[in-house]
Amino acid sequence: PNDIITIRHLDLYYGSFHALKNIDASFVRQRITALIGPSGCGKSTLLRVLNRMNDLIDGVSITGQVLIDGDNIYRRDTNLIQLRKKVGMVFQRPNPFPLSIYDNIVYGPTLHGRPHKKELEEILVRSLEAVHLWQELRDRLQQSALSLTEEQQQRLCIARLLAVEPEILLMDEPCSALDPLATLQLEELMQELVKEYTIIIVTHNMQQAARVSTDTGFMLLGDLVEFGPTSAIFTRP
Numbered sequence: 001p002n003d004i005i006t007i008r009h010l011d012l013y014y015g016s017f018h019a020l021k022n023i024d025a026s027f028v029r030q031r032i033t034a035l036i037g038p039s040g041c042g043k044s045t046l047l048r049v050l051n052r053m054n055d056l057i058d059g060v061s062i063t064g065q066v067l068i069d070g071d072n073i074y075r076r077d078t079n080l081i082q083l084r085k086k087v088g089m090v091f092q093r094p095n096p097f098p099l100s101i102y103d104n105i106v107y108g109p110t111l112h113g114r115p116h117k118k119e120l121e122e123i124l125v126r127s128l129e130a131v132h133l134w135q136e137l138r139d140r141l142q143q144s145a146l147s148l149t150e151e152q153q154q155r156l157c158i159a160r161l162l163a164v165e166p167e168i169l170l171m172d173e174p175c176s177a178l179d180p181l182a183t184l185q186l187e188e189l190m191q192e193l194v195k196e197y198t199i200i201i202v203t204h205n206m207q208q209a210a211r212v213s214t215d216t217g218f219m220l221l222g223d224l225v226e227f228g229p230t231s232a233i234f235t236r237p
């Protein structure tokens with residue numbers, strides 16, 4: 001009932017390579033779930049399944065079901081723009097648009113509707129405040145997003161998602177371009193965001209998973225071999 005995502009019997013192939021093997025899992029609303037496991041085990045692939053980013057890769061075939069709020073997102077008539085609005089994603093390297101800070105934030109809301117200038121201002125303040133950038137950036141909104149530090153760029157990328165009111169935030173190694181202090185600060189931000197959003201984070205950093213997540217999935221060679229409360233997974237002998 002409080003599950004926002006349910007995966008049933010999911011298999012994914014890249015050509016003939018079996019990258020995800022009969023995955024069954026549910027993700028609880030407003031929790032942070034970490035996906036961990038060795039490099040190449042399928043963590044990013046599983047994350048991309050959740051907003052159909054895999055559709056952009058040639059030769060992918062998928063069977064099984066992924067239900068989000070009860071809807072199978074692999075139905076033929078799924079609106080991918082709506083899906084990716086609801087299920088936003090940030091990546092290892094921050095990838096703001098090479099536009100102004102202002103345009104990075106208003107791009108999504110403008111794509112999804114015809115907001116008035118007044119509404120855009122509200123979205124701008126709300127989104128930047130949520131990632132603690134408003135005070136810093138309010139006087140430089142016309143500067144290029146590329147002039148920001150990596151940490152600011154990553155926060156801006158999160159703000160850009162929040163601007164379209166998502167439900168789920170997918171984070172693929174979001175701290176790997178950041179120094180240790182910025183990493184801890186981004187983790188703190190995740191703890192704030194999870195009060196409103198559901199977060200799924202891929203990390204190769206076990207300590208990070210232990211610090212931020214309530215649930216952890218441990219993957220090996222395309223299998224989800226363990227999935228449950230983080231405390232149970234990390235105390236297993």
Ligand code: ADP
Pocket residue numbers: 014017019037038039040041042043044045046057
């Ligand atoms: P992880 O995120 O755990 O490092 P990935 O999901 O990136 O793992 O990759 C899982 C497996 O699928 C790896 O063996 C990888 O080489 C393979 N793979 C990933 N992307 C592609 C692709 N676009 N085409 C073919 N194989 C891929």
Ligand code: ADP
Pocket residue numbers: 128129130131132133134135136185186188189
């Ligand atoms: P804003 O109006 O920009 O949201 P806040 O009052 O929330 O500002 O925070 C002021 C400053 O404190 C920010 O510019 C930021 O540097 C810092 N800060 C507050 N909370 C956090 C956090 N969770 N992570 C990192 N920095 C934070």
